[in-house]
Every structure is written in structure tokens, then in C-alpha cells.
Amino acid sequence: MDTVIHESGLRQLVGGTDVMREQLEHLVTMGDLPHVTLQVLPFSAGAVPALGAPFIILSFPDQEDPDVPYTDYLTGCVYVEDEDEVASYNLNYSALEQAALTPADSTEFLSKLAGEL
Structure with missing residues (x-):
């Protein structure tokens, strides 16, 4: 994890x-x-991608199953399955790790x- x-x-x-x-x-x-x-x-990292937009990326041991980003908000949640959006979440998470x-x-x-x- x-x-x-x-x-x-x-x-x-x-x-x-x-x-x-x-x-x-x-x-x-x-x-x-x-x-x-x-x-x-x-704080010293400054403004970073996805600031103020918490999310989780669910990854599965079976590499055939794609990642599924998850985010929640005041009255619900969203599981993201669109390939381009999943790629965006992964890119943003990589940027957070680097910062x-x-x-x-x-x-x-x-x-x-x-x-x-």
C-alpha cells in the first residue's frame, strides 16, 4: 500500500x-x-496537482484488472473507469509522490x- x-x-x-x-x-x-x-x-511543496481533491487508486494483484480511482464528496462518491481519466489520476498520483x-x-x-x- x-x-x-x-x-x-x-x-x-x-x-x-x-x-x-x-x-x-x-x-x-x-x-x-x-x-x-x-x-x-x-506545505513547502506548494501548489501541487490534485490539491484539495483527495482520491484513492484501487489497484488489483491481477495485472489484467485496471486501476480504479475512487473519490468521495459531501453527498456521494465516484469510481472512475474511463481509461483517459484513470491515466490522469495515475499521472497526478505520480506527481504527488515526486513532490x-x-x-x-x-x-x-x-x-x-x-x-x-
């Missing part, structure tokens, strides 16, 4: 400082798993942020 989390989502205080610290520490633990790649997209901190730097960022709470 690969994920890129924007810094704003990590700094939004939800549930109090103890809960946030535990959540950040849990992300560090999950990021250490061999099948997880966790990256933080810092984000490395996994090692992301772990350091999360640990530091947890220590500040």
Missing part, C-alpha cells in the same frame, strides 16, 4: 493532543511495515510532529 498524506491533514487537531499523538505514532509504525510506503506532502518527502524523511517528520504534541 502506498499513500501520500498532505501536511494539513496531519496538523488538523482532531480528538485532542493525546489522540493526535497516538495517530501520528501509529502512522510511523505502519510506515515501517514492508508492504507500506508512506509519504508526507509538506512528497521520501519515506524516511516522512517518518522523521511524523515522529517530530508527534513529539511536538
Whole structure:
């Protein structure tokens, strides 16, 4: 599983400082798993593709099944199956990965942020 989390989502205080610290520490633990790649997209990355438009790309082990991007909004959700749109989501995700901190730097960022709470 690969994920890129924007810094704003990590700094939004939800549930109090103890809960946030535990959540950040849990992300560090999950990021250490061999099948997880966790990256933080810092504020310093500036305006990036898909900013403010969160999405998930569902990929399947069988390479014959195409990726399916998923996004939700206030009153529903969308599964994207159009080939050109799927390609756009994959391109945007690649750009997010490139703009984000490395996994090692992301772990350091999360640990530091947890220590500040």
C-alpha cells in the first residue's frame, strides 16, 4: 500500500493532543511495515496537482484488472473507469509522490510532529 498524506491533514487537531499523538505514532509504525510506503506532502511543496481533491487508486494483484480511482464528496462518491481519466489520476498520483518527502524523511517528520504534541 502506498499513500501520500498532505501536511494539513496531519496538523488538523482532531480528538485532542493525546489522540493526535497516538495517530501520528501509529502512522510511523505502519510506515515501517514492508508492504507500506508512506509519504508526507509538506506545505513547502506548494501548489501541487490534485490539491484539495483527495482520491484513492484501487489497484488489483491481477495485472489484467485496471486501476480504479475512487473519490468521495459531501453527498456521494465516484469510481472512475474511463481509461483517459484513470491515466490522469495515475499521472497526478505520480506527481504527488515526486513532490512528497521520501519515506524516511516522512517518518522523521511524523515522529517530530508527534513529539511536538
